[in-house]
Amino acid sequence: MDTILKWCSDVLSNPTWFYLLTTIAKLVLVFAVILAFVVLSVWIERRVAGWIQDRPGPNRAGLPLFLFRRFGSKEEQPLKKLLLYLGCPPDGLIARLCRWLRLDREVPTFGLMQPCLDGGKLFLKQEITPSYVRKLYFILAPMLVLGPPLVSAAVIPFASWVQTPFGEINMCVANLNIGPLWVFAVSGLSVYGLTLAGWSSNSKYPFLGGLRATAQLISYEVAMGLSVIPLLMMFGTLNLQEIVQSQAQNGWTLLPFWGEGLSVQRWILCVPMLISFIMFATCIFAEANRTPFDMAECETDLVGGYHTEYSSMKFASFFMGEYAAMVIGSALVVTLFLGGWSIGFGIDEALASYNEWLAVLCQLVIFLFKLLAFIFFFVWVRWTLPRFRWDQVMKLCWLVFVELAVLNIALTAVIMYFIH
Amino acid sequence: MAYIPVKRPKFSILDRIYVVELVKGLGITLKHLVLSLLGKSRSKKDFNGAGVGACMPFPEQRWDSHLPSYYRGAPSLVRGEDGRERCVSCQLCEFICPARAIRVVPGSVAPGATAAKQEKAPAEFEIDMLRCIYCGMCQEVCPEQAIFLSQQYLITLTDRKQAVRNKEQLYRLGGIRKGLINKWNQYK
Numbered sequence: 001m002d003t004i005l006k007w008c009s010d011v012l013s014n015p016t017w018f019y020l021l022t023t024i025a026k027l028v029l030v031f032a033v034i035l036a037f038v039v040l041s042v043w044i045e046r047r048v049a050g051w052i053q054d055r056p057g058p059n060r061a062g063l064p065l066f067l068f069r070r071f072g073s074k075e076e077q078p079l080k081k082l083l084l085y086l087g088c089p090p091d092g093l094i095a096r097l098c099r100w101l102r103l104d105r106e107v108p109t110f111g112l113m114q115p116c117l118d119g120g121k122l123f124l125k126q127e128i129t130p131s132y133v134r135k136l137y138f139i140l141a142p143m144l145v146l147g148p149p150l151v152s153a154a155v156i157p158f159a160s161w162v163q164t165p166f167g168e169i170n171m172c173v174a175n176l177n178i179g180p181l182w183v184f185a186v187s188g189l190s191v192y193g194l195t196l197a198g199w200s201s202n203s204k205y206p207f208l209g210g211l212r213a214t215a216q217l218i219s220y221e222v223a224m225g226l227s228v229i230p231l232l233m234m235f236g237t238l239n240l241q242e243i244v245q246s247q248a249q250n251g252w253t254l255l256p257f258w259g260e261g262l263s264v265q266r267w268i269l270c271v272p273m274l275i276s277f278i279m280f281a282t283c284i285f286a287e288a289n290r291t292p293f294d295m296a297e298c299e300t301d302l303v304g305g306y307h308t309e310y311s312s313m314k315f316a317s318f319f320m321g322e323y324a325a326m327v328i329g330s331a332l333v334v335t336l337f338l339g340g341w342s343i344g345f346g347i348d349e350a351l352a353s354y355n356e357w358l359a360v361l362c363q364l365v366i367f368l369f370k371l372l373a374f375i376f377f378f379v380w381v382r383w384t385l386p387r388f389r390w391d392q393v394m395k396l397c398w399l400v401f402v403e404l405a406v407l408n409i410a411l412t413a414v415i416m417y418f419i420h
Numbered sequence: 421m422a423y424i425p426v427k428r429p430k431f432s433i434l435d436r437i438y439v440v441e442l443v444k445g446l447g448i449t450l451k452h453l454v455l456s457l458l459g460k461s462r463s464k465k466d467f468n469g470a471g472v473g474a475c476m477p478f479p480e481q482r483w484d485s486h487l488p489s490y491y492r493g494a495p496s497l498v499r500g501e502d503g504r505e506r507c508v509s510c511q512l513c514e515f516i517c518p519a520r521a522i523r524v525v526p527g528s529v530a531p532g533a534t535a536a537k538q539e540k541a542p543a544e545f546e547i548d549m550l551r552c553i554y555c556g557m558c559q560e561v562c563p564e565q566a567i568f569l570s571q572q573y574l575i576t577l578t579d580r581k582q583a584v585r586n587k588e589q590l591y592r593l594g595g596i597r598k599g600l601i602n603k604w605n606q607y608k
Contacts, residue, residue: 051457
């Protein structure tokens with residue numbers, strides 16, 4: 001036992017091995033969280049869509065209890081027996097509540113099983129590769145759509161850092177000094193996926209969808225890059241971990257309620273920040289190819305858009321790629337504008353001085369909670385707004401957002417000149 | 421005057437900025453979301469809804485008690501108040517049926533029946549529920565008011581053979597209809 005522990009500490013004392021092992025651990029965590037959130041956001045999407053339209057949404061897929069019978073449980077109605085065992089009358093309030101929750105039929109998951117089962121269904125469906133497609137690019141395209149969002153998650157900090165006896169662990173897979181640029185650059189690669197999907201399908205609707213997607217994504221990339229510049233001017237750094245750290249100390253970008261954020265100058269700066277937030281969030285909507293900007297796949301004029309010819313798991317990877325882009329976009333907005341992992345009101349530092357691991361855990365939970373909230377906002381907007389027309393989308397980008405972003409940069413520069 | 425020019429509404433600057441209208445729209449959807457989560461959606465009563473939203477959770481909650489009286493469900497054969505089979509196997513329903521779901525084999529009335537004048541009654545009467553389109557033309561054409569569309573809407577089959585309903589099943593579904601038809605009894 002002692003030898004094993006000594007070996008472990010020896011390995012961890014080596015900086016290279018320490019770096020490698022912690023990075024792999026973080027990678028696995030980030031990857032698992034993103035994939036779980038893809039599933040979760042599909043569920044949120046469908047449930048919220050249901051509630052907004054006065055429907056319950058997918059609430060039936062649970063674990064039916066007859067499965068247990070198949071696996072050897074002899075009980076016909078496990079719940080009934082359990083209630084009797086606990087001494088609850090079968091017509092009492094508790095029994096009725098259980099029946100209302102359908103506990104007598106299944107283990108309730110509130111429909112959370114639905115996206116998993118949908119994934120399984122897509123996995124088992126027949127895979128059709130039409131004979132007229134360009135095979136290599138046809139197979140490459142879904143990978144290029146699903147990959148970039150997962151890669152760009154590397155720079156998103158999901159908690160602060162901890163000191164261990166072997167060295168510091170920064171809770172961010174790659175603590176790059178070019179955080180947002182990395183995300184823009186890598187998520188820009190997914191344009192290739194859409195274009196290739198549209199082009200290699202060798203069919204006119206996917207082609208038109210691919211063209212639209214290309215034009216839209218490239219245009220909004222410009223507006224998105226310009227719209228965060230005021231924020232970077234304020235923080236003076238491109239390192240996302242440092243940006244979040246300064247937000248934790250001096251108040252979130254949009255809600256400066258503590259630290260230095262309470263000054264008048266900081267509140268004046270909130271005006272350009274708000275403009276930049278609205279623009280950035282809109283650009284993220286457009287980048288994630290979501291309604292009201294889902295030009296690439298509108299059923300009415302383009303059938304299925306760029307993934308018309310895809311089926312089975314290839315289609316599922318487009319689907320997952322879209323939701324992964326949405327998760328990463330939300331993570332970026334939360335990181336830049338809503339304080340990332342910071343709990344706020346100086347609680348971070350108090351927790352960190354008490355126990356760093358506890359602080360990191362709380363921050364992770366807070367970050368995921370914020371992420372969920374913004375994903376909800378994403379979905380909420382989707383089921384509220386009608387789709388824009390194609391020319392309106394382009395006009396909004398080139399005639400409004402780009403100009404407004406440049407003006408916003410100038411405004412921020414003027415304010416900062418007078419403040420300092 | 422071939423056409424009437426439609427006056428486009430003039431948008432104020434506030435409308436054009438779009439943000440205010442966006443927030444209003446978000447408010448509307450949020451209101452729906454909250455109301456359906458609280459189980460207070462509008463027109464919930466009309467749909468016999470329960471729980472979240474206005475929907476009727478189907479297998480637990482059903483239409484049965486408040487189907488409209490004009491609902492067209494599965495066709496059925498009826499007996500009169502005196503227990504007489506109203507059908508005289510004239511086969512009009514068989515001829516009118518656009519989906520050719522009905523098959524009637526005419527037979528004679530059992531000797532000693534109350535309505536001896538009737539002469540004919542179906543020996544076999546089959547309706548294929550896989551063919552039936554619930555149009556109600558059989559009910560409309562029947563001169564004897566013997567075939568009616570019932571309110572049965574749950575027709576679940578595990579086998580094609582189950583879809584064909586024979587005379588016995590049809591009479592069981594239809595039951596007894598109020599109102600005496602004196603056409604065929606001995607007093608007429």
